[in-house]
Amino acid sequence: MLKSLFGGLGKGNKDEPAANEPGAVPAAATPDPASQAAPVLPPTFGFVMHQAVHDSQQRVVAYEFMVRDALRRKESSASQWVQFDHLMISTLINMDVFRLLAFRRALVHISTTSLNDPALEGFPTDRVYFVLNPPSDEPVTEAIIAEIDRHKAQGRRFALEPALFGHHVASELLQDELLSRMDILVLDFAAAVDDVLAPFLDQLPGKYPAARWYARNIGSAEEFDVCVKTPGAAKRFALYQGSFLTNFHPLPAAQVDASQMRIMEIMRLLRAGADGVEIDAQFKLDSLLLFKLLRFINSPMNGLSRKVMTIQESLMLIGRDSLFKWLTLLLFTTRKDDGRSVALMERSLFRARFMQKLGEMGGNHKLECEHLFLTGMFSLLDALMQVKLADALEPLELPPTVADALLNQRGLFAPYLALAMAAEQDNIERVTTLARMLKLEPAVVNRSHLDAMVWAQEMLAPASE
Incomplete structure (x- = not known):
């Protein structure tokens, strides 16, 4: 992972994998997102939304895709759903979204009207769940049940939200037939309380x-805990989505992770230009941290002719900037069993890569693009460390432009961070406005968004660690 991120020890482009690494492609075959991606996209691509989906350990395990206009699901007719489904299917194919599925699953929203669409047969059966939605003017019939059975016989899997399939679209008998064929049932915590409770009251x-x-739509850690800790619910719930990941309750200073604080102190020393002896002294206070650094430096992938045994040698070989980045990654992974930290790291890597690439396409110089990467990487540090962002950032002495964007949402980098966050929230109007402000085409922004998501996944893939 780290060699892919840094491009080796002081050699090559540190943002691209080496040619012999997983995920690498020959240079001639690598498309330029700004020049080649946009023409193949449908003009309404921006209306297709996607959200990260987590497991009970808060690791990202899937993405959910839906058409934004289809959120008014109870009002959508069969003819409208046909348009939504065509947009969804064509966008996923044109964007080659299955790149995201190398390590993940996809939950793809379609209507019962489109179950006979031949394009569905091109979706990978082992990676995709089709989330069914009912048109307002076309009830569930025996023919629809038969179509689901045909797909399931070919290995396809299905999900639906029971609250959407009430008596207005399916008889009691067909409701039972339909729900009994589902692999996943959906509960929307953003719905009215009665709707949230209804599936359990109906047993x-x-x-x-x-x-x-x-x-x-889990909005808090408390709601998440209800799903994973309540005895009856814990056995049933497998997937979770919502803002709970980045919400936090500040912890007392005494509960802050000691390893994280040690890493932050070394990062502070690097930013302050401390000499190697002082940095070495901090590493020696944490033998596990020193072991991890030397193991990385001496890894066979780095091809060193002799073993490196000191911090001074490490600084000479990888440089302060690369050591700072390595410590940043380690900050998020001090607890290997903590899925939440890894999920936050992935989102931070996505923001960092996305913002850096947007800066490059916008003509920013190299140092500004590096600082855009830093801005994205530290934008979730408060959620990681469970302290206020200002307190988390204080030891790092970040460049003023980075700190201003993170703490005050102002300055040169603030629109890039706002754009990354709007893309995560699928706020299409804001994405379009901010892209225009930065003089970037929305289609190029969307392509870069997907590329950054794939890149962040590859950085964390087990095969590349």
Whole structure:
């Protein structure tokens, strides 16, 4: 992972994998997103939304794709859904979204109207769940059940939100037939309280024991805990989505992770230009941290002719900037069993890469692009360390432009960070406005967004660690 991120020890482009590494492609075959990606996209690509989906350890395990206009699902007719489904399918194919599925699953929203669309047969059966939605003017029929059975016989899997399939679209008998065929059942925590409770009051988990549950729009750690810690619910819920990942309650200073604080102190010393002896002294206070650094430096992938045994030698070989980046990654992974930290790291890597690439396409010089990377990388440090962002950033002595964007949402880098966050929230109007402000085409921004998501995944893939 680290060699892919840094491009080796002081050699080559540190943002691209070496030619013999996983995910690398020959230079001649690598498209320039700004010049080649935009023409193949459907003009309304921006209306297709995607959200990260987590497991009970808060690791990212899937993405959910839907058409933004289809959120008014109860109002959408069969003819409208056909348009939504065509847009969804064509966008996913044109964007080659299956690149995201090398390590993940996809939950793709379609309507029951489009179950006979031949394009569905091109989706990988082992990676995709089709989330069914009912048109307002076309009830569930025996023919739809038969179509689902045909797909399931070919290995395809399905999900739906029971609250959308009430008596207005399916008889009680067909409701049972439909729900019994689902692999995943969806519970939307953003719905009214009665709707959230209804599946349990109707005893749906007991009626359909083979289905796992997906909790969507979880807005707090408390709601997440209800799903993973309540005895009955914990056995059923498998997938989770919402803002709970980045919400936090500040911890007392005594509860802050000691290893993280040691890493932050070394990062501060690097930013302050401290000499090698002082940095070496900090490493020696944490033998595990020193071991991890020397193991990385002496890894066979770095091809060194002799073993490096001191911090001074390490600084000479990789340089202060690369050591700072290595410590940044380590900051997020001090606890290997903590899925939440890894998920936050992935999102931070995505923001960092996305903002850096936007800066390059916008003509910013190299140092500004490096600082854009830093801005994205540290934008979730408060959620990681469970302290206020100002307190988390204080030891790092970041460049003023980076700090201003992170703490005050002002300055040169603030629009880039706002754009990254708007893209995560699928706020299409804001994405379009900010892209225009930065003189970037929305289609290019969208392509760079997907590329950054794939890149962040590859950085964390087990094969590249």
